[in-house]
Amino acid sequence: MIKEATLVFGYNDYSREIIKQITGDNMPVYVYTMDMELLEKAEADSCNVALFDLSDDWDEIAHRFDTGNLRLFCTLQDDAENIFLTISLRAAFKDVFIVALARNQESARKLRMAGADKTMPILQTTANIITERLEKPIVMRAVHDLLYGRSEVMIKQLVVPEDSFFVGKRVEELDDIKMHNVIIFCVADSSHRTYFAVTKKGRHHQIAANDIIIIIGYNNDIEAFKLFLEGQEKR
């Protein structure tokens, strides 16, 4: 049984880009397609590929993979089919992490209702990128450099351990602590509600164990901060 894997359903321009980007994550990628022609194409592109249909028979996946550690990408071109695939996968596997591609916001909403953890609406994403490039080119470039690892500075999410020095502290109190040259961008609680450090609510948020702190900084500084957070380095 394969412990960790990423399964990509569908083989098109979008799935090819997704495969290209996630291949370096040290997790094997498997492609599932409904079309024999696309299967041959994926094989020619050196992908691990198999056929599937929407008949609700997921035994092959259940036997082959540890479903507790699966990442699934539903990228079928047809939104209706993609929604059907998502709902089928969610019905079969409760704990898998499903990311689904949607044509627009309307389909994205339906996909979330069908059980997708995250959705990527193509139209809105592209339109947002275009308008940001026009209106805020510098911010946009900076955000992309951060997000997509194009600069030495990176964005990281760190979980607050139960015995951390941070537990019980309010976000605003962290200003007074030596912060290892990192920017605390926001904190997300266990239900993934986001508290930006610049808002009043965010500054007053009391950090709890298992909260996720999102920070921006250089790798060395982030590593130092991580040790500090985990209590391995005294302030």
Add this chain to the structure above:
Amino acid sequence: MPYRVLIFLIEYILRVWVCCNGAKTIIDQYETDEFLQRDFRISKALKTALVAKLDYMRSFQAIIDLLAIMPFFHELRLLRLFILFRVFKLFRYTQSLRYFISVLATKKTELFMLAMFVAIIMSISAVLIYVMEANNPNSQIDTLFEAFYWSLVTISTVGYGDFTPATDGGRAVAMLIILGGIGVLAFSTSIIVTAFTEKLDEIKENRTISDISNLKSFYLVCGYGEIAQQVCAKLRRNGHNIVVMDADYERIERARKHGLTAFHADPGSLESYRLMHIDLDAQVKSILSLQDSDVQNVFTALTIRSINKRAVILSLLHKQQNRKKLKLAGVNEIVYSQELIGLMAKEISGRPVAFEAIHLLRSEDSGIVAEEVAIDHKVAQYYDTVSKLNEKEYHLILIGVYLSETGKTVFHPDGAFSLKKGDSLIILGEHALIKEFRLGLHQKRHA
């Protein structure tokens, strides 16, 4: 002399002055004389220029202008009637009236036929009513003029009632002419409506061109597909002017329904840009080529580049293998949605919470925004280092400084980092506080 007269007089003199180019006439005369190897005579050139100006002064428009000024001279009180000429003068400037006349001119044959029909009906009915009524002592219609008058009043469906037929024959004529009048009214209305319907597209087009020429700056969006609709909606929400151009009439109609200025033309045709009368350098902020295929986008980019080298072109890329072609066509920025989705997928699967936070930030739904704050030379004089910014007072986070010289961003700079003119701060915080911070930078600078 009242100031109104003075204004009109100055306007009239200026109009006469600019009606023909005197300098050009003199130069042309000089060049002709030189070409023919004869002595240049300035008097001849001046005479030609003067004749041109006199020709203008004798023109109908110029006479109306002059008469419109005259009523203010009290000695010529009778000429006050000419004050009405001001109305004509106003008409001369009215674009709509010109449209109206040009539209009616397209149906001049039909209107002429109708006028002839009315004239014939009127003449026949006037003669008939005169024959029927003139010899009857009870009748009010005694002269041919009264018969014509009655005929016109009846056929136009006005029907004052000051003259009415007294004989049965006269009433029979009246019935016929009333029916004729209804027909004339219906025909004339339908001719005018048809003329306007036929010219509707042209009228809309002219209005769009006029609207576009009045815009100081706008984004030119070529193609109004699904992505373009989203982009336009967002740009419009943020207060930008947009002009949409598409060869598909249905899409143009959709853009108009969405409240956009839209022009039905092929973005890949030079003629379209000529028709629109747009100044790509002065008016257009960026050109967005968001058409459905790379072929169309390459073609549009090349068309624009053939008339303007400096315009900023952003284009959609549909197939990765065409990226180089778009670059070669002169596109400045390429957006490849498949790549964006790929990068997004990586983020979502690797750092879902961080991604969600960034996504929330970009959507601006949380009220938190990342903004650029430009450092001009005056701000740079006062705030020469990061430590002087005091952004924390405004509960803002300085993410980084964009350096205009190198085009790079320095993330999380320390307090000693020096700021220069042209650099930009990348600030994170609540929109209102960023605005305050911006104001603060300038106010403190002035203080």
